[in-house]
Amino acid sequence: MSGPFIISLFTTLLFGGLAIYFSFLEEKLKRNLRKSKQIHNQEKYQATVIQTINDKISYSLDIEKVVDVITGSVKNFFSYSAVSSLVLKNNTLHFKMHCEESVSQAFAEHIKIDMLSSLRALTSENVPSHMEEFLSGMLIDNTKQITPASFFHVPLTVDNKPAAIITIASSKTDMYSQQDTAVLYQIAHQASQSLTRLHEITRIEKRKLMSLIGSLVDGVFMVDVHSELTVINDAAKNLLNIQKESPTIIDVLSSIPQADMKAKIEKAIAQNTLIKEKEIQIGEKYVQIFITPVFLGETLQASQNGNKGPVIGASVLLHDITLEKNLSQMKEDFTHMMVHELRAPVAAMKGASELLLTNKNLSKDEQEQMLTIVHSQAIKLLEQVGFILDAAKVEAGKFVMNKTSDDLKKVIADQIQVFASQAETKHINMVSDIDSTIPLMEFDNVRIGQVLNNLLSNSLKFTPEGGTVYVTAAYKPEQKIVQTRVSDTGIGIPSDKQDKLFSKFFQIHENGESKSGSGLGLYITKGIIEAHGGAIQLESEAGQGTTITFSIPIGNPHANQQEEAEQEHFFHKDDIRFELPRQIN
Amino acid sequence: MKILLIDDDQALTAIFQTALQKAGFEVITANEGKKGIEEVQNQKPDFVLLDQVLPDMPGNDILKAIKADDAMKNTPVAMLSNFGQNELVQDAINHGALDYILKYQVEPQDLVNKVNELAKQSQISAAA
Numbered sequence: 155m156s157g158p159f160i161i162s163l164f165t166t167l168l169f170g171g172l173a174i175y176f177s178f179l180e181e182k183l184k185r186n187l188r189k190s191k192q193i194h195n196q197e198k199y200q201a202t203v204i205q206t207i208n209d210k211i212s213y214s215l216d217i218e219k220v221v222d223v224i225t226g227s228v229k230n231f232f233s234y235s236a237v238s239s240l241v242l243k244n245n246t247l248h249f250k251m252h253c254e255e256s257v258s259q260a261f262a263e264h265i266k267i268d269m270l271s272s273l274r275a276l277t278s279e280n281v282p283s284h285m286e287e288f289l290s291g292m293l294i295d296n297t298k299q300i301t302p303a304s305f306f307h308v309p310l311t312v313d314n315k316p317a318a319i320i321t322i323a324s325s326k327t328d329m330y331s332q333q334d335t336a337v338l339y340q341i342a343h344q345a346s347q348s349l350t351r352l353h354e355i356t357r358i359e360k361r362k363l364m365s366l367i368g369s370l371v372d373g374v375f376m377v378d379v380h381s382e383l384t385v386i387n388d389a390a391k392n393l394l395n396i397q398k399e400s401p402t403i404i405d406v407l408s409s410i411p412q413a414d415m416k417a418k419i420e421k422a423i424a425q426n427t428l429i430k431e432k433e434i435q436i437g438e439k440y441v442q443i444f445i446t447p448v449f450l451g452e453t454l455q456a457s458q459n460g461n462k463g464p465v466i467g468a469s470v471l472l473h474d475i476t477l478e479k480n481l482s483q484m485k486e487d488f489t490h491m492m493v494h495e496l497r498a499p500v501a502a503m504k505g506a507s508e509l510l511l512t513n514k515n516l517s518k519d520e521q522e523q524m525l526t527i528v529h530s531q532a533i534k535l536l537e538q539v540g541f542i543l544d545a546a547k548v549e550a551g552k553f554v555m556n557k558t559s560d561d562l563k564k565v566i567a568d569q570i571q572v573f574a575s576q577a578e579t580k581h582i583n584m585v586s587d588i589d590s591t592i593p594l595m596e597f598d599n600v601r602i603g604q605v606l607n608n609l610l611s612n613s614l615k616f617t618p619e620g621g622t623v624y625v626t627a628a629y630k631p632e633q634k635i636v637q638t639r640v641s642d643t644g645i646g647i648p649s650d651k652q653d654k655l656f657s658k659f660f661q662i663h664e665n666g667e668s669k670s671g672s673g674l675g676l677y678i679t680k681g682i683i684e685a686h687g688g689a690i691q692l693e694s695e696a697g698q699g700t701t702i703t704f705s706i707p708i709g710n711p712h713a714n715q716q717e718e719a720e721q722e723h724f725f726h727k728d729d730i731r732f733e734l735p736r737q738i739n
Numbered sequence: 740m741k742i743l744l745i746d747d748d749q750a751l752t753a754i755f756q757t758a759l760q761k762a763g764f765e766v767i768t769a770n771e772g773k774k775g776i777e778e779v780q781n782q783k784p785d786f787v788l789l790d791q792v793l794p795d796m797p798g799n800d801i802l803k804a805i806k807a808d809d810a811m812k813n814t815p816v817a818m819l820s821n822f823g824q825n826e827l828v829q830d831a832i833n834h835g836a837l838d839y840i841l842k843y844q845v846e847p848q849d850l851v852n853k854v855n856e857l858a859k860q861s862q863i864s865a866a867a
Contacts, residue, residue, distance in 0.1 A: 500843075501751065501842070501843035502750035502751050505751060505847055508846050509757060509847045513758070516757070523757065524753075527754065530750070531750055
């Protein structure tokens with residue numbers, strides 16, 4: 155063996171070894187490069203998909219569309235036989251499967267059943283049974299005896315509730331590694347987060363809107379194009395007398411059948427016009443109704459075109475005008491009363507004086523009779539005007555009592571005397587029982603006299619012949635009051651009218667029957683009693699009789715202060731505001 | 740001639756009664772519906788002045804009762820009205836009232852003239 159041969163052999167071996175080594179390195183490097191290129195591509199596609207998803211979500215919260223984006227992009231990451239999705243939407247399951255290669259029906263069924271049980275496992279709520287299926291891609295070929303050898307599920311949750319499952323399946327085994335599936339999990343997770351966040355935002359906005367709608371004094375409700383009720387506030391429920399927490403359109407329509415709402419809503423939508431109903435009566439309330447069509451008008455395109463977009467329903471506003479209506483009724487009643495109560499005495503004065511002036515044949519007695527009429531009617535008229543003034547004072551809280559130390563027993567007895575002859579004429583028995591221990595007390599004897607006058611007059615008026623009127627008064631030292639009661643066996647007051655008894659213009663009458671008296675009497679009586687710091691109440695039964703009891707404190711309570719004076723006087727349906735002229739006493 | 744005046748306003752009744760009596764009529768009065776109907780039955784007046792608004796029943800009901808009764812239905816009736824021509828008055832006329840008189844506006848002498856006029860009218864038509 156010569157030296158040069160060994161050197162060349164060694165060199166060859168060395169270079170050969172290096173060459174092999176480097177080629178291995180090259181292979182390794184090439185592999186790494188391919189791998190990182192692959193990863194890079196994956197990441198690029200991942201970013202694209204996520205971007206697309208976010209774009210899609212910004213237009214719609216439709217889970218199905220989002221899932222479609224994901225399943226559509228999946229071929230960029232994996233090779234598979236089929237990709238499927240199971241979406242839970244509107245209480246229906248939507249199953250979609252897209253096949254890259256032909257699979258058998260059994261293959262599809264296997265996947266579907268597995269996805270269903272996954273979904274069921276994820277939620278404690280009932281999964282709906284109604285399922286719609288949609289298959290695309292390569293046709294089903296039942297000759298292919300393949301099974302899903304490797305597959306994995308990726309769940310999508312929104313608001314912590316499972317909303318969909320995406321499944322990748324392949325007929326080949328060991329297809330999907332942890333790393334592979336991680337990509338899809340990440341995408342699904344991102345989508346979940348975005349959807350959940352968007353849901354939260356719309357929920358907050360909706361809550362703000364509902365707060366606003368809920369705070370409205372007017373009633374509001376909205377229906378969609380299918381005439382389903384989408385929104386209703388408490389004010390509307392009150393006006394319509396609906397107690398249900400979540401009423402349906404049926405509840406609403408049946409509460410106001412007289413309004414023919416269905417037809418009107420349809421008309422408003424069809425003709426794109428505001429429909430107004432001037433006055434509808436619901437029970438004891440009067441309501442104005444405004445129906446307006448509502449448009450989508452949100453998309454940029456729609457508003458750019460000057461187009462409001464498609465109509466999405468109608469909003470209905472219920473405006474309570476009961477107060478206004480009652481007011482105009484009260485004004486009418488008041489005018490009616492004034493005309494009668496003031497005109498009658500004046501007409502009598504006119505008639506009597508006319509007779510005196512024109513008829514020279516009147517006897518002395520007849521002349522005196524006419525003059526008496528003029529006089530007494532003038533007194534009656536002044537009395538009537540006085541009542542109106544008193545009522546105004548009660549109303550204004552300026553009903554001042556002139557209290558002096560006096561004997562209530564005497565005031566009561568005097569008034570009973572006033573009505574003695576009238577009672578006798580009508581054959582009504584007046585019975586009195588006045589407690590002799592009633593002490594002297596501070597009260598306005600004129601006004602309390604007026605009270606007794608009013609109560610006795612009413613009792614006599616409404617008690618038929620042969621009846622009885624009881625007047626009792628008792629001293630109650632423990633309560634520091636004197637309680638007085640006027641009771642009769644008269645026609646009584648029906649229970650539905652009792653709470654209005656002490657209000658202005660209250661009279662029991664039917665149409666065509668005499669409206670005698672201004673109806674202010676009891677209102678003023680109550681004002682007088684309360685101005686004394688006392689209380690008054692009514693007991694009555696139609697056909698049985700009426701008892702009115704009032705109490706006056708013995709001591710000196712907050713004297714002339716009328717509590718009503720400072721009370722917030724928001725327009726009450728019982729009120730007509732009397733304006734007290736400045737120079738009046 | 741006997742006139743029945745059915746009205747609950749005491750003052751006005753006294754005035755009308757005096758005026759009519761001075762004009763030669765005999766006047767009886769009733770201050771509520773039931774009594775009024777009784778008086779028509781018992782006293783058989785030649786003319787009735789009937790208030791539209793009475794304490795126990797509407798004047799129009801009394802009118803209808805009178806016109807429904809064979810014995811009473813030919814009695815001429817005029818309504819005493821608060822307000823003049825309105826549904827109530829129209830209803831009365833539809834049920835046989837001859838006319839209406841504004842009770843708060845009529846002068847006593849005019850009332851007398853009107854009653855005379857209406858009485859003559861109904862006598863003419865009764866005779867015909």
